[in-house]
Amino acid sequence: MAVTKELLQMDLYALLGIEEKAADKEVKKAYRQKALSCHPDKNPDNPRAAELFHQLSQALEVLTDSAARAAYDKVRKAKKQAAERTQKLDEKRKKVKLDLEAREQQAQAQGSEEEEESRSSRTLEQEIERLREEGSRQLEEQQRLIREQIRKEREQRLRGKAENPEGKGTPKLKLKWKCKKEDELKGGYSRDVLLRLFQKYGEVLNLVLSSKKTGTAVVEFATVKAAELAVQNEVGLVNNPLKISWLEGRPQGLEDPRHPGLSQRGSLPLGTSTQEEDRSHRFELWKQCASKLLSSPLPHLESPGVSEPHGPAILGFGFKSFGQAIGLLALAVTLSLPTLTPFRSWAHWEIALSASVELPQEAKSPGPL
Incomplete structure:
Protein backbone atom coordinates (compact mmCIF):
# COMPACT_ATOMS: atom_id res chain seq x y z
CA MET A 1 0.00 0.00 0.00
CA ALA A 2 1.71 3.18 -1.18
CA VAL A 3 1.78 6.10 1.22
CA THR A 4 0.09 9.19 -0.13
CA LYS A 5 0.10 12.77 1.04
CA GLU A 6 -3.63 12.43 1.64
CA LEU A 7 -2.98 9.61 4.13
CA LEU A 8 -0.43 11.71 6.04
CA GLN A 9 -2.88 14.62 6.17
CA MET A 10 -5.88 12.54 7.30
CA ASP A 11 -6.99 12.35 10.92
CA LEU A 12 -7.42 8.57 11.20
CA TYR A 13 -8.97 8.83 14.66
CA ALA A 14 -11.62 11.24 13.41
CA LEU A 15 -12.21 9.02 10.39
CA LEU A 16 -13.10 6.11 12.68
CA GLY A 17 -14.81 8.34 15.25
CA ILE A 18 -12.64 7.27 18.19
CA GLU A 19 -10.41 8.85 20.82
CA GLU A 20 -6.62 9.02 20.44
CA LYS A 21 -6.18 6.66 23.41
CA ALA A 22 -8.66 4.08 22.09
CA ALA A 23 -7.60 0.45 22.53
CA ASP A 24 -7.30 -2.03 19.64
CA LYS A 25 -10.70 -3.53 20.55
CA GLU A 26 -12.38 -0.14 20.23
CA VAL A 27 -10.57 0.52 16.94
CA LYS A 28 -11.83 -2.76 15.46
CA LYS A 29 -15.37 -2.17 16.70
CA ALA A 30 -15.44 1.33 15.20
CA TYR A 31 -14.05 -0.03 11.92
CA ARG A 32 -16.79 -2.69 11.68
CA GLN A 33 -19.53 -0.14 12.30
CA LYS A 34 -18.17 2.34 9.75
CA ALA A 35 -17.28 -0.32 7.17
CA LEU A 36 -20.74 -1.91 7.32
CA SER A 37 -22.42 1.40 6.54
CA CYS A 38 -20.19 2.25 3.57
CA HIS A 39 -19.38 -1.21 2.16
CA PRO A 40 -19.50 -1.07 -1.69
CA ASP A 41 -21.81 -4.11 -1.79
CA LYS A 42 -24.40 -2.23 0.31
CA ASN A 43 -23.91 1.11 -1.49
CA PRO A 44 -23.73 0.29 -5.22
CA ASP A 45 -25.01 3.77 -6.15
CA ASN A 46 -22.45 5.71 -4.08
CA PRO A 47 -19.26 6.31 -6.10
CA ARG A 48 -17.34 7.34 -2.95
CA ALA A 49 -18.24 4.19 -1.02
CA ALA A 50 -15.24 2.23 -2.32
CA GLU A 51 -12.85 5.13 -1.61
CA LEU A 52 -14.14 5.61 1.93
CA PHE A 53 -14.02 1.86 2.57
CA HIS A 54 -10.38 1.85 1.39
CA GLN A 55 -9.52 4.75 3.73
CA LEU A 56 -11.12 2.91 6.65
CA SER A 57 -9.05 -0.16 5.81
CA GLN A 58 -5.85 1.95 5.84
CA ALA A 59 -6.84 3.46 9.18
CA LEU A 60 -7.40 -0.01 10.66
CA GLU A 61 -4.02 -1.23 9.41
CA VAL A 62 -2.15 1.71 10.88
CA LEU A 63 -3.94 2.00 14.21
CA THR A 64 -3.88 -1.73 15.06
CA ASP A 65 -0.14 -2.08 14.47
CA SER A 66 1.81 -0.68 17.42
CA ALA A 67 4.86 0.47 15.46
CA ALA A 68 2.85 2.06 12.65
CA ARG A 69 0.52 3.73 15.12
CA ALA A 70 3.43 5.15 17.12
CA ALA A 71 4.95 6.62 13.97
CA TYR A 72 1.62 8.08 12.91
CA ASP A 73 1.01 9.56 16.36
CA LYS A 74 4.41 11.20 16.24
CA VAL A 75 3.69 12.84 12.89
CA ARG A 76 0.24 13.85 14.07
CA LYS A 77 1.62 15.32 17.29
CA ALA A 78 4.24 17.31 15.43
CA LYS A 79 1.64 18.72 13.06
CA LYS A 80 -0.64 19.57 15.96
CA GLN A 81 2.13 21.35 17.85
CA ALA A 82 3.12 23.27 14.74
CA ALA A 83 -0.49 24.30 14.17
CA GLU A 84 -0.81 25.46 17.78
CA ARG A 85 2.35 27.53 17.54
CA THR A 86 1.20 29.04 14.29
CA GLN A 87 -2.18 29.88 15.77
CA LYS A 88 -0.59 31.74 18.68
CA LEU A 89 1.32 34.06 16.42
CA ASP A 90 -0.28 37.34 15.52
CA GLU A 91 -0.90 38.18 11.90
CA LYS A 92 2.37 40.04 11.49
CA ARG A 93 4.55 37.35 13.02
CA LYS A 94 2.58 34.69 11.19
CA LYS A 95 3.33 36.36 7.87
CA VAL A 96 7.01 36.62 8.75
CA LYS A 97 7.06 32.93 9.76
CA LEU A 98 5.33 31.83 6.57
CA ASP A 99 7.71 33.90 4.44
CA LEU A 100 10.67 32.44 6.29
CA GLU A 101 9.41 28.87 5.80
CA ALA A 102 8.93 29.58 2.08
CA ARG A 103 12.47 30.87 1.73
CA GLU A 104 13.83 27.93 3.69
CA GLN A 105 11.99 25.47 1.43
CA GLN A 106 13.31 27.22 -1.65
CA ALA A 107 16.82 27.06 -0.27
CA GLN A 108 16.37 23.37 0.66
CA ALA A 109 17.08 24.35 4.23
CA GLN A 110 15.55 22.10 6.79
CA GLY A 111 14.89 23.23 10.31
CA SER A 112 15.22 20.77 13.13
CA GLU A 113 11.47 20.52 13.55
CA GLU A 114 10.89 19.98 9.85
CA GLU A 115 13.62 17.37 9.70
CA GLU A 116 12.10 15.52 12.65
CA GLU A 117 8.75 15.57 10.90
CA SER A 118 10.38 14.28 7.75
CA ARG A 119 12.03 11.42 9.63
CA SER A 120 8.74 10.55 11.28
CA SER A 121 7.03 10.57 7.90
CA ARG A 122 9.65 8.24 6.45
CA THR A 123 9.24 5.90 9.42
CA LEU A 124 5.49 5.85 8.90
CA GLU A 125 5.97 5.11 5.22
CA GLN A 126 8.28 2.21 6.04
CA GLU A 127 5.82 0.75 8.55
CA ILE A 128 2.94 0.95 6.10
CA GLU A 129 5.06 -0.67 3.41
CA ARG A 130 5.92 -3.45 5.85
CA LEU A 131 2.23 -4.00 6.51
CA ARG A 132 1.60 -4.26 2.78
CA GLU A 133 4.35 -6.82 2.29
CA GLU A 134 3.40 -8.96 5.27
CA GLY A 135 -0.34 -8.79 4.61
CA SER A 136 -2.70 -7.55 7.26
CA ARG A 137 -4.34 -10.56 8.82
CA GLN A 138 -6.45 -8.32 11.01
CA LEU A 139 -7.81 -6.44 8.01
CA GLU A 140 -8.60 -9.67 6.20
CA GLU A 141 -10.40 -11.04 9.28
CA GLN A 142 -12.48 -7.91 9.74
CA GLN A 143 -13.42 -7.85 6.06
CA ARG A 144 -14.33 -11.55 6.26
CA LEU A 145 -16.66 -10.81 9.17
CA ILE A 146 -18.22 -7.99 7.16
CA ARG A 147 -18.85 -10.32 4.20
CA GLU A 148 -20.24 -13.02 6.52
CA GLN A 149 -22.66 -10.59 8.11
CA ILE A 150 -23.86 -9.36 4.72
CA ARG A 151 -24.33 -12.98 3.60
CA LYS A 152 -26.37 -13.83 6.70
CA GLU A 153 -28.59 -10.79 6.20
CA ARG A 154 -29.18 -11.82 2.58
CA GLU A 155 -30.02 -15.40 3.64
CA GLN A 156 -32.46 -14.16 6.28
CA ARG A 157 -34.27 -12.05 3.69
CA LEU A 158 -34.46 -14.99 1.27
CA ARG A 159 -35.60 -17.33 4.05
CA GLY A 160 -38.30 -14.89 5.05
CA LYS A 161 -39.57 -14.81 1.45
CA ALA A 162 -39.54 -18.61 1.24
CA GLU A 163 -41.53 -18.95 4.48
CA ASN A 164 -44.05 -16.38 3.28
CA PRO A 165 -44.64 -17.22 -0.41
CA GLU A 166 -48.00 -15.41 -0.48
CA GLY A 167 -46.04 -12.19 -0.79
CA LYS A 168 -47.59 -10.57 2.27
CA GLY A 169 -44.30 -8.98 3.27
CA THR A 170 -42.52 -9.47 6.54
CA PRO A 171 -44.68 -10.70 9.45
CA LYS A 172 -46.00 -7.99 11.76
CA LEU A 173 -47.73 -8.35 15.11
CA LYS A 174 -49.92 -5.82 16.89
CA LEU A 175 -49.29 -5.40 20.61
CA LYS A 176 -51.76 -3.92 23.09
CA TRP A 177 -51.57 -3.38 26.84
CA LYS A 178 -53.22 -1.29 29.53
CA CYS A 179 -51.74 2.19 29.71
CA LYS A 180 -53.11 5.54 30.83
CA LYS A 181 -52.28 8.65 28.83
CA GLU A 182 -50.65 10.36 31.81
CA ASP A 183 -48.51 7.29 32.62
CA GLU A 184 -44.91 8.29 31.96
CA LEU A 185 -43.78 4.66 32.32
CA LYS A 186 -46.16 3.63 29.50
CA GLY A 187 -47.56 0.75 31.49
CA GLY A 188 -44.08 -0.68 31.99
CA TYR A 189 -43.42 -1.14 28.26
CA SER A 190 -40.69 1.01 26.79
CA ARG A 191 -39.07 0.32 23.42
CA ASP A 192 -36.12 -1.36 25.15
CA VAL A 193 -38.42 -3.58 27.24
CA LEU A 194 -40.40 -4.70 24.17
CA LEU A 195 -37.23 -5.40 22.20
CA ARG A 196 -35.87 -7.48 25.06
CA LEU A 197 -39.13 -9.47 25.19
CA PHE A 198 -39.34 -10.22 21.45
CA GLN A 199 -35.73 -10.47 20.28
CA LYS A 200 -35.40 -13.84 22.00
CA TYR A 201 -37.71 -15.33 19.36
CA GLY A 202 -35.71 -14.10 16.35
CA GLU A 203 -34.48 -11.00 14.55
CA VAL A 204 -36.71 -7.95 15.03
CA LEU A 205 -36.56 -5.71 11.97
CA ASN A 206 -38.58 -2.87 13.44
CA LEU A 207 -40.62 -1.92 16.50
CA VAL A 208 -42.86 1.14 16.51
CA LEU A 209 -44.77 2.49 19.52
CA SER A 210 -47.89 4.42 18.55
CA SER A 211 -47.61 8.12 19.33
CA LYS A 212 -51.37 8.64 19.01
CA LYS A 213 -52.79 5.65 20.88
CA THR A 214 -51.14 4.73 24.17
CA GLY A 215 -50.60 1.08 24.96
CA THR A 216 -50.19 0.08 21.31
CA ALA A 217 -47.17 -0.99 19.25
CA VAL A 218 -46.27 -2.93 16.11
CA VAL A 219 -43.34 -5.36 15.95
CA GLU A 220 -41.93 -6.60 12.63
CA PHE A 221 -39.96 -9.86 12.48
CA ALA A 222 -37.51 -11.06 9.85
CA THR A 223 -39.10 -14.53 9.66
CA VAL A 224 -42.58 -16.01 10.04
CA LYS A 225 -41.22 -18.64 12.45
CA ALA A 226 -40.05 -15.97 14.89
CA ALA A 227 -43.45 -14.27 14.75
CA GLU A 228 -45.23 -17.61 15.37
CA LEU A 229 -43.08 -18.30 18.43
CA ALA A 230 -43.83 -14.84 19.82
CA VAL A 231 -47.59 -15.27 19.30
CA GLN A 232 -47.57 -18.72 20.93
CA ASN A 233 -45.34 -17.99 23.93
CA GLU A 234 -45.05 -14.31 24.85
CA VAL A 235 -47.35 -12.97 27.59
CA GLY A 236 -45.47 -9.82 28.57
CA LEU A 237 -45.22 -8.45 32.10
CA VAL A 238 -47.02 -10.33 34.87
CA ASN A 239 -48.75 -7.21 36.24
CA ASN A 240 -49.72 -5.94 32.76
CA PRO A 241 -50.02 -8.74 30.18
CA LEU A 242 -49.73 -8.17 26.46
CA LYS A 243 -52.49 -8.83 23.93
CA ILE A 244 -50.82 -10.04 20.73
CA SER A 245 -52.55 -10.39 17.36
CA TRP A 246 -51.44 -10.85 13.76
CA LEU A 247 -51.33 -7.65 11.76
CA GLU A 248 -49.68 -8.88 8.57
CA GLY A 249 -48.00 -11.98 7.13
CA ARG A 250 -49.97 -14.59 9.10
CA PRO A 251 -49.47 -18.08 7.54
CA GLN A 252 -52.58 -19.83 6.27
CA GLY A 253 -53.89 -23.22 7.44
CA LEU A 254 -52.07 -23.13 10.78
CA GLU A 255 -53.61 -25.51 13.36
CA ASP A 256 -52.98 -26.29 17.02
CA PRO A 257 -51.95 -29.97 17.30
CA ARG A 258 -53.81 -30.21 20.65
CA HIS A 259 -57.17 -29.11 19.18
CA PRO A 260 -57.53 -29.51 15.39
CA GLY A 261 -59.55 -26.67 14.00
CA LEU A 262 -58.02 -24.14 16.38
CA SER A 263 -55.15 -21.79 15.75
CA GLN A 264 -51.73 -22.41 17.27
CA ARG A 265 -52.62 -20.26 20.25
CA GLY A 266 -55.28 -22.84 21.06
CA SER A 267 -58.00 -20.23 21.39
CA LEU A 268 -59.01 -19.01 17.95
CA PRO A 269 -61.07 -21.27 15.63
CA LEU A 270 -59.89 -21.34 12.01
CA GLY A 271 -61.52 -18.62 10.00
CA THR A 272 -61.70 -16.17 12.93
CA SER A 273 -59.32 -13.44 13.88
CA THR A 274 -60.13 -12.32 17.41
Whole structure:
Protein backbone atom coordinates (compact mmCIF):
# COMPACT_ATOMS: atom_id res chain seq x y z
CA MET A 1 0.00 0.00 0.00
CA ALA A 2 1.71 3.18 -1.18
CA VAL A 3 1.78 6.10 1.22
CA THR A 4 0.09 9.19 -0.13
CA LYS A 5 0.10 12.77 1.04
CA GLU A 6 -3.63 12.43 1.64
CA LEU A 7 -2.98 9.61 4.13
CA LEU A 8 -0.43 11.71 6.04
CA GLN A 9 -2.88 14.62 6.17
CA MET A 10 -5.88 12.54 7.30
CA ASP A 11 -6.99 12.35 10.92
CA LEU A 12 -7.42 8.57 11.20
CA TYR A 13 -8.97 8.83 14.66
CA ALA A 14 -11.62 11.24 13.41
CA LEU A 15 -12.21 9.02 10.39
CA LEU A 16 -13.10 6.11 12.68
CA GLY A 17 -14.81 8.34 15.25
CA ILE A 18 -12.64 7.27 18.19
CA GLU A 19 -10.41 8.85 20.82
CA GLU A 20 -6.62 9.02 20.44
CA LYS A 21 -6.18 6.66 23.41
CA ALA A 22 -8.66 4.08 22.09
CA ALA A 23 -7.60 0.45 22.53
CA ASP A 24 -7.30 -2.03 19.64
CA LYS A 25 -10.70 -3.53 20.55
CA GLU A 26 -12.38 -0.14 20.23
CA VAL A 27 -10.57 0.52 16.94
CA LYS A 28 -11.83 -2.76 15.46
CA LYS A 29 -15.37 -2.17 16.70
CA ALA A 30 -15.44 1.33 15.20
CA TYR A 31 -14.05 -0.03 11.92
CA ARG A 32 -16.79 -2.69 11.68
CA GLN A 33 -19.53 -0.14 12.30
CA LYS A 34 -18.17 2.34 9.75
CA ALA A 35 -17.28 -0.32 7.17
CA LEU A 36 -20.74 -1.91 7.32
CA SER A 37 -22.42 1.40 6.54
CA CYS A 38 -20.19 2.25 3.57
CA HIS A 39 -19.38 -1.21 2.16
CA PRO A 40 -19.50 -1.07 -1.69
CA ASP A 41 -21.81 -4.11 -1.79
CA LYS A 42 -24.40 -2.23 0.31
CA ASN A 43 -23.91 1.11 -1.49
CA PRO A 44 -23.73 0.29 -5.22
CA ASP A 45 -25.01 3.77 -6.15
CA ASN A 46 -22.45 5.71 -4.08
CA PRO A 47 -19.26 6.31 -6.10
CA ARG A 48 -17.34 7.34 -2.95
CA ALA A 49 -18.24 4.19 -1.02
CA ALA A 50 -15.24 2.23 -2.32
CA GLU A 51 -12.85 5.13 -1.61
CA LEU A 52 -14.14 5.61 1.93
CA PHE A 53 -14.02 1.86 2.57
CA HIS A 54 -10.38 1.85 1.39
CA GLN A 55 -9.52 4.75 3.73
CA LEU A 56 -11.12 2.91 6.65
CA SER A 57 -9.05 -0.16 5.81
CA GLN A 58 -5.85 1.95 5.84
CA ALA A 59 -6.84 3.46 9.18
CA LEU A 60 -7.40 -0.01 10.66
CA GLU A 61 -4.02 -1.23 9.41
CA VAL A 62 -2.15 1.71 10.88
CA LEU A 63 -3.94 2.00 14.21
CA THR A 64 -3.88 -1.73 15.06
CA ASP A 65 -0.14 -2.08 14.47
CA SER A 66 1.81 -0.68 17.42
CA ALA A 67 4.86 0.47 15.46
CA ALA A 68 2.85 2.06 12.65
CA ARG A 69 0.52 3.73 15.12
CA ALA A 70 3.43 5.15 17.12
CA ALA A 71 4.95 6.62 13.97
CA TYR A 72 1.62 8.08 12.91
CA ASP A 73 1.01 9.56 16.36
CA LYS A 74 4.41 11.20 16.24
CA VAL A 75 3.69 12.84 12.89
CA ARG A 76 0.24 13.85 14.07
CA LYS A 77 1.62 15.32 17.29
CA ALA A 78 4.24 17.31 15.43
CA LYS A 79 1.64 18.72 13.06
CA LYS A 80 -0.64 19.57 15.96
CA GLN A 81 2.13 21.35 17.85
CA ALA A 82 3.12 23.27 14.74
CA ALA A 83 -0.49 24.30 14.17
CA GLU A 84 -0.81 25.46 17.78
CA ARG A 85 2.35 27.53 17.54
CA THR A 86 1.20 29.04 14.29
CA GLN A 87 -2.18 29.88 15.77
CA LYS A 88 -0.59 31.74 18.68
CA LEU A 89 1.32 34.06 16.42
CA ASP A 90 -0.28 37.34 15.52
CA GLU A 91 -0.90 38.18 11.90
CA LYS A 92 2.37 40.04 11.49
CA ARG A 93 4.55 37.35 13.02
CA LYS A 94 2.58 34.69 11.19
CA LYS A 95 3.33 36.36 7.87
CA VAL A 96 7.01 36.62 8.75
CA LYS A 97 7.06 32.93 9.76
CA LEU A 98 5.33 31.83 6.57
CA ASP A 99 7.71 33.90 4.44
CA LEU A 100 10.67 32.44 6.29
CA GLU A 101 9.41 28.87 5.80
CA ALA A 102 8.93 29.58 2.08
CA ARG A 103 12.47 30.87 1.73
CA GLU A 104 13.83 27.93 3.69
CA GLN A 105 11.99 25.47 1.43
CA GLN A 106 13.31 27.22 -1.65
CA ALA A 107 16.82 27.06 -0.27
CA GLN A 108 16.37 23.37 0.66
CA ALA A 109 17.08 24.35 4.23
CA GLN A 110 15.55 22.10 6.79
CA GLY A 111 14.89 23.23 10.31
CA SER A 112 15.22 20.77 13.13
CA GLU A 113 11.47 20.52 13.55
CA GLU A 114 10.89 19.98 9.85
CA GLU A 115 13.62 17.37 9.70
CA GLU A 116 12.10 15.52 12.65
CA GLU A 117 8.75 15.57 10.90
CA SER A 118 10.38 14.28 7.75
CA ARG A 119 12.03 11.42 9.63
CA SER A 120 8.74 10.55 11.28
CA SER A 121 7.03 10.57 7.90
CA ARG A 122 9.65 8.24 6.45
CA THR A 123 9.24 5.90 9.42
CA LEU A 124 5.49 5.85 8.90
CA GLU A 125 5.97 5.11 5.22
CA GLN A 126 8.28 2.21 6.04
CA GLU A 127 5.82 0.75 8.55
CA ILE A 128 2.94 0.95 6.10
CA GLU A 129 5.06 -0.67 3.41
CA ARG A 130 5.92 -3.45 5.85
CA LEU A 131 2.23 -4.00 6.51
CA ARG A 132 1.60 -4.26 2.78
CA GLU A 133 4.35 -6.82 2.29
CA GLU A 134 3.40 -8.96 5.27
CA GLY A 135 -0.34 -8.79 4.61
CA SER A 136 -2.70 -7.55 7.26
CA ARG A 137 -4.34 -10.56 8.82
CA GLN A 138 -6.45 -8.32 11.01
CA LEU A 139 -7.81 -6.44 8.01
CA GLU A 140 -8.60 -9.67 6.20
CA GLU A 141 -10.40 -11.04 9.28
CA GLN A 142 -12.48 -7.91 9.74
CA GLN A 143 -13.42 -7.85 6.06
CA ARG A 144 -14.33 -11.55 6.26
CA LEU A 145 -16.66 -10.81 9.17
CA ILE A 146 -18.22 -7.99 7.16
CA ARG A 147 -18.85 -10.32 4.20
CA GLU A 148 -20.24 -13.02 6.52
CA GLN A 149 -22.66 -10.59 8.11
CA ILE A 150 -23.86 -9.36 4.72
CA ARG A 151 -24.33 -12.98 3.60
CA LYS A 152 -26.37 -13.83 6.70
CA GLU A 153 -28.59 -10.79 6.20
CA ARG A 154 -29.18 -11.82 2.58
CA GLU A 155 -30.02 -15.40 3.64
CA GLN A 156 -32.46 -14.16 6.28
CA ARG A 157 -34.27 -12.05 3.69
CA LEU A 158 -34.46 -14.99 1.27
CA ARG A 159 -35.60 -17.33 4.05
CA GLY A 160 -38.30 -14.89 5.05
CA LYS A 161 -39.57 -14.81 1.45
CA ALA A 162 -39.54 -18.61 1.24
CA GLU A 163 -41.53 -18.95 4.48
CA ASN A 164 -44.05 -16.38 3.28
CA PRO A 165 -44.64 -17.22 -0.41
CA GLU A 166 -48.00 -15.41 -0.48
CA GLY A 167 -46.04 -12.19 -0.79
CA LYS A 168 -47.59 -10.57 2.27
CA GLY A 169 -44.30 -8.98 3.27
CA THR A 170 -42.52 -9.47 6.54
CA PRO A 171 -44.68 -10.70 9.45
CA LYS A 172 -46.00 -7.99 11.76
CA LEU A 173 -47.73 -8.35 15.11
CA LYS A 174 -49.92 -5.82 16.89
CA LEU A 175 -49.29 -5.40 20.61
CA LYS A 176 -51.76 -3.92 23.09
CA TRP A 177 -51.57 -3.38 26.84
CA LYS A 178 -53.22 -1.29 29.53
CA CYS A 179 -51.74 2.19 29.71
CA LYS A 180 -53.11 5.54 30.83
CA LYS A 181 -52.28 8.65 28.83
CA GLU A 182 -50.65 10.36 31.81
CA ASP A 183 -48.51 7.29 32.62
CA GLU A 184 -44.91 8.29 31.96
CA LEU A 185 -43.78 4.66 32.32
CA LYS A 186 -46.16 3.63 29.50
CA GLY A 187 -47.56 0.75 31.49
CA GLY A 188 -44.08 -0.68 31.99
CA TYR A 189 -43.42 -1.14 28.26
CA SER A 190 -40.69 1.01 26.79
CA ARG A 191 -39.07 0.32 23.42
CA ASP A 192 -36.12 -1.36 25.15
CA VAL A 193 -38.42 -3.58 27.24
CA LEU A 194 -40.40 -4.70 24.17
CA LEU A 195 -37.23 -5.40 22.20
CA ARG A 196 -35.87 -7.48 25.06
CA LEU A 197 -39.13 -9.47 25.19
CA PHE A 198 -39.34 -10.22 21.45
CA GLN A 199 -35.73 -10.47 20.28
CA LYS A 200 -35.40 -13.84 22.00
CA TYR A 201 -37.71 -15.33 19.36
CA GLY A 202 -35.71 -14.10 16.35
CA GLU A 203 -34.48 -11.00 14.55
CA VAL A 204 -36.71 -7.95 15.03
CA LEU A 205 -36.56 -5.71 11.97
CA ASN A 206 -38.58 -2.87 13.44
CA LEU A 207 -40.62 -1.92 16.50
CA VAL A 208 -42.86 1.14 16.51
CA LEU A 209 -44.77 2.49 19.52
CA SER A 210 -47.89 4.42 18.55
CA SER A 211 -47.61 8.12 19.33
CA LYS A 212 -51.37 8.64 19.01
CA LYS A 213 -52.79 5.65 20.88
CA THR A 214 -51.14 4.73 24.17
CA GLY A 215 -50.60 1.08 24.96
CA THR A 216 -50.19 0.08 21.31
CA ALA A 217 -47.17 -0.99 19.25
CA VAL A 218 -46.27 -2.93 16.11
CA VAL A 219 -43.34 -5.36 15.95
CA GLU A 220 -41.93 -6.60 12.63
CA PHE A 221 -39.96 -9.86 12.48
CA ALA A 222 -37.51 -11.06 9.85
CA THR A 223 -39.10 -14.53 9.66
CA VAL A 224 -42.58 -16.01 10.04
CA LYS A 225 -41.22 -18.64 12.45
CA ALA A 226 -40.05 -15.97 14.89
CA ALA A 227 -43.45 -14.27 14.75
CA GLU A 228 -45.23 -17.61 15.37
CA LEU A 229 -43.08 -18.30 18.43
CA ALA A 230 -43.83 -14.84 19.82
CA VAL A 231 -47.59 -15.27 19.30
CA GLN A 232 -47.57 -18.72 20.93
CA ASN A 233 -45.34 -17.99 23.93
CA GLU A 234 -45.05 -14.31 24.85
CA VAL A 235 -47.35 -12.97 27.59
CA GLY A 236 -45.47 -9.82 28.57
CA LEU A 237 -45.22 -8.45 32.10
CA VAL A 238 -47.02 -10.33 34.87
CA ASN A 239 -48.75 -7.21 36.24
CA ASN A 240 -49.72 -5.94 32.76
CA PRO A 241 -50.02 -8.74 30.18
CA LEU A 242 -49.73 -8.17 26.46
CA LYS A 243 -52.49 -8.83 23.93
CA ILE A 244 -50.82 -10.04 20.73
CA SER A 245 -52.55 -10.39 17.36
CA TRP A 246 -51.44 -10.85 13.76
CA LEU A 247 -51.33 -7.65 11.76
CA GLU A 248 -49.68 -8.88 8.57
CA GLY A 249 -48.00 -11.98 7.13
CA ARG A 250 -49.97 -14.59 9.10
CA PRO A 251 -49.47 -18.08 7.54
CA GLN A 252 -52.58 -19.83 6.27
CA GLY A 253 -53.89 -23.22 7.44
CA LEU A 254 -52.07 -23.13 10.78
CA GLU A 255 -53.61 -25.51 13.36
CA ASP A 256 -52.98 -26.29 17.02
CA PRO A 257 -51.95 -29.97 17.30
CA ARG A 258 -53.81 -30.21 20.65
CA HIS A 259 -57.17 -29.11 19.18
CA PRO A 260 -57.53 -29.51 15.39
CA GLY A 261 -59.55 -26.67 14.00
CA LEU A 262 -58.02 -24.14 16.38
CA SER A 263 -55.15 -21.79 15.75
CA GLN A 264 -51.73 -22.41 17.27
CA ARG A 265 -52.62 -20.26 20.25
CA GLY A 266 -55.28 -22.84 21.06
CA SER A 267 -58.00 -20.23 21.39
CA LEU A 268 -59.01 -19.01 17.95
CA PRO A 269 -61.07 -21.27 15.63
CA LEU A 270 -59.89 -21.34 12.01
CA GLY A 271 -61.52 -18.62 10.00
CA THR A 272 -61.70 -16.17 12.93
CA SER A 273 -59.32 -13.44 13.88
CA THR A 274 -60.13 -12.32 17.41
CA GLN A 275 -60.43 -13.78 20.88
CA GLU A 276 -63.95 -12.31 21.16
CA GLU A 277 -65.09 -14.46 18.23
CA ASP A 278 -63.49 -17.50 19.89
CA ARG A 279 -65.35 -16.94 23.14
CA SER A 280 -68.63 -16.45 21.25
CA HIS A 281 -68.04 -19.67 19.31
CA ARG A 282 -67.34 -21.72 22.46
CA PHE A 283 -70.26 -20.19 24.32
CA GLU A 284 -72.75 -21.06 21.56
CA LEU A 285 -71.44 -24.63 21.49
CA TRP A 286 -71.69 -24.85 25.28
CA LYS A 287 -75.29 -23.60 25.20
CA GLN A 288 -76.24 -26.41 22.79
CA CYS A 289 -74.72 -29.03 25.10
CA ALA A 290 -76.14 -27.50 28.29
CA SER A 291 -79.58 -27.01 26.76
CA LYS A 292 -79.89 -30.68 25.83
CA LEU A 293 -78.38 -31.84 29.12
CA LEU A 294 -80.65 -29.68 31.28
CA SER A 295 -83.92 -30.09 29.33
CA SER A 296 -84.26 -33.92 29.51
CA PRO A 297 -86.72 -35.48 32.06
CA LEU A 298 -84.77 -37.06 34.89
CA PRO A 299 -85.38 -39.62 37.64
CA HIS A 300 -84.77 -38.46 41.21
CA LEU A 301 -81.32 -39.35 42.53
CA GLU A 302 -81.05 -40.04 46.25
CA SER A 303 -77.30 -39.61 46.55
CA PRO A 304 -74.32 -38.15 44.66
CA GLY A 305 -73.49 -41.64 43.42
CA VAL A 306 -75.07 -43.15 40.32
CA SER A 307 -76.92 -46.34 41.27
CA GLU A 308 -77.71 -49.36 39.09
CA PRO A 309 -81.31 -48.32 38.19
CA HIS A 310 -79.91 -45.27 36.48
CA GLY A 311 -77.66 -47.33 34.25
CA PRO A 312 -79.98 -47.01 31.23
CA ALA A 313 -79.86 -43.24 31.54
CA ILE A 314 -76.07 -43.38 31.46
CA LEU A 315 -76.16 -45.86 28.62
CA GLY A 316 -78.25 -43.32 26.72
CA PHE A 317 -74.99 -41.44 26.33
CA GLY A 318 -73.34 -44.51 24.87
CA PHE A 319 -71.29 -45.04 28.06
CA LYS A 320 -71.13 -48.19 30.18
CA SER A 321 -69.72 -46.78 33.38
CA PHE A 322 -69.84 -43.83 35.70
CA GLY A 323 -66.25 -42.92 34.68
CA GLN A 324 -67.29 -42.65 31.04
CA ALA A 325 -70.22 -40.44 32.01
CA ILE A 326 -67.76 -38.21 33.82
CA GLY A 327 -65.81 -38.02 30.54
CA LEU A 328 -68.89 -36.62 28.77
CA LEU A 329 -69.37 -34.09 31.53
CA ALA A 330 -65.71 -33.08 31.18
CA LEU A 331 -66.46 -32.27 27.53
CA ALA A 332 -69.21 -29.85 28.51
CA VAL A 333 -66.97 -28.33 31.19
CA THR A 334 -64.09 -27.96 28.71
CA LEU A 335 -66.32 -26.18 26.21
CA SER A 336 -67.65 -23.85 28.92
CA LEU A 337 -64.48 -22.96 30.81
CA PRO A 338 -65.20 -19.19 30.71
CA THR A 339 -68.83 -19.69 31.89
CA LEU A 340 -69.26 -22.46 34.52
CA THR A 341 -72.14 -20.81 36.38
CA PRO A 342 -74.82 -23.44 35.38
CA PHE A 343 -72.87 -26.16 37.28
CA ARG A 344 -73.05 -24.48 40.67
CA SER A 345 -74.92 -27.29 42.58
CA TRP A 346 -74.92 -31.10 42.79
CA ALA A 347 -78.45 -31.18 41.32
CA HIS A 348 -77.10 -29.75 38.09
CA TRP A 349 -74.33 -32.35 38.01
CA GLU A 350 -76.96 -35.10 38.54
CA ILE A 351 -78.93 -33.73 35.60
CA ALA A 352 -75.84 -33.64 33.40
CA LEU A 353 -74.86 -37.20 34.35
CA SER A 354 -78.24 -38.89 33.98
CA ALA A 355 -79.81 -37.13 30.98
CA SER A 356 -80.18 -39.29 27.86
CA VAL A 357 -79.49 -36.85 25.05
CA GLU A 358 -77.78 -36.56 21.72
CA LEU A 359 -74.98 -34.03 21.80
CA PRO A 360 -74.30 -31.58 18.98
CA GLN A 361 -72.04 -33.17 16.35
CA GLU A 362 -69.29 -30.61 16.95
CA ALA A 363 -69.15 -31.48 20.65
CA LYS A 364 -68.69 -35.21 20.10
CA SER A 365 -65.09 -34.98 18.95
CA PRO A 366 -63.41 -32.22 20.89
CA GLY A 367 -59.90 -33.66 20.56
CA PRO A 368 -57.71 -34.66 23.51
CA LEU A 369 -58.49 -32.81 26.72
